[in-house]
Every structure is written in structure tokens, then in C-alpha cells.
Amino acid sequence: MKNLSLIQSVGIFALTLATSCTPSYFGKTYSPTQNVDVYFEANDVKREHEVMGTTDIGQGFSSLNAVQQKVIELGKAQGADGVIMKLTEEVTGTSKSDFGNTKHGSKNSTYTGGSISNNIKTKKVQATFIKYK
Numbered sequence: 001m002k003n004l005s006l007i008q009s010v011g012i013f014a015l016t017l018a019t020s021c022t023p024s025y026f027g028k029t030y031s032p033t034q035n036v037d038v039y040f041e042a043n044d045v046k047r048e049h050e051v052m053g054t055t056d057i058g059q060g061f062s063s064l065n066a067v068q069q070k071v072i073e074l075g076k077a078q079g080a081d082g083v084i085m086k087l088t089e090e091v092t093g094t095s096k097s098d099f100g101n102t103k104h105g106s107k108n109s110t111y112t113g114g115s116i117s118n119n120i121k122t123k124k125v126q127a128t129f130i131k132y133k
Helices: 001-018 064-080
Strands: 038-041 049-056 082-103 109-132
Touching: 049 064, 064 082, 064 109
Parallel strands: 038 082
Antiparallel strands: 049 109, 082 109
């Protein structure tokens, strides 16, 4: 009985991990396409088009290449003809490291030190899906 609940817990964790990697999509859906043109600037799109939807992907992928492939697959499934991707960084927190040194003298001790704060940044891909007219 105890092993069954452990197996169930592992299964729930795996399901949660798998669904956290699935990007959410907001927009129109058309018949699936076989090819999605990739752009990195809106000005690069020379064909007349409409914006059909967007997604943001920030976590759950091993590399930016994996994110790009996931965006392309999502675009195909939603019926996009093209996607405009933008790489951004979002500050999600800060970390602080304190340091110091105590010097013992004959009459008194002195302490010198300080701290360093760093922003914790997460890379995120914003994708805009387009449909050619």
C-alpha cells in the first residue's frame, strides 16, 4: 500500500512537470500547417498578414533551441504561417552575498566588509503568430 502511494506521487509529479512545459496560447486557431516561417523582427515580414495569437515561454526547457522548436510546433498546430520571436529577460528576484573581515588589534578589533547584490534573470521567448492574407 505504501509503494502504491509513492508510485502515485511520482506519477503526479511527472504529469505536473510535463504540463508545465506546455506553453499557453492566446488567439485564433486555423487548420494546422506544415511549415512556419520564423522571424525575429516584425519588419522582416514582407507579406501582408494578420496577427492571430501569442504565447510566452520562459521555463521548463533545456535550451533556447528547444524553446524555438516548441514555438514552431505550437504554430503549426494553431495553423500559423509564420512566427515572430523575441528573446527577453525578466528579473525574477535578487541574491545577496555578504562578506567581511575582522582584524584584531592590540586595543580593539575592526571589521570591514560589504555585500554584493545580483539580479536573478530568467530568459523568456515571446512569440507572435501570424497568418498570411
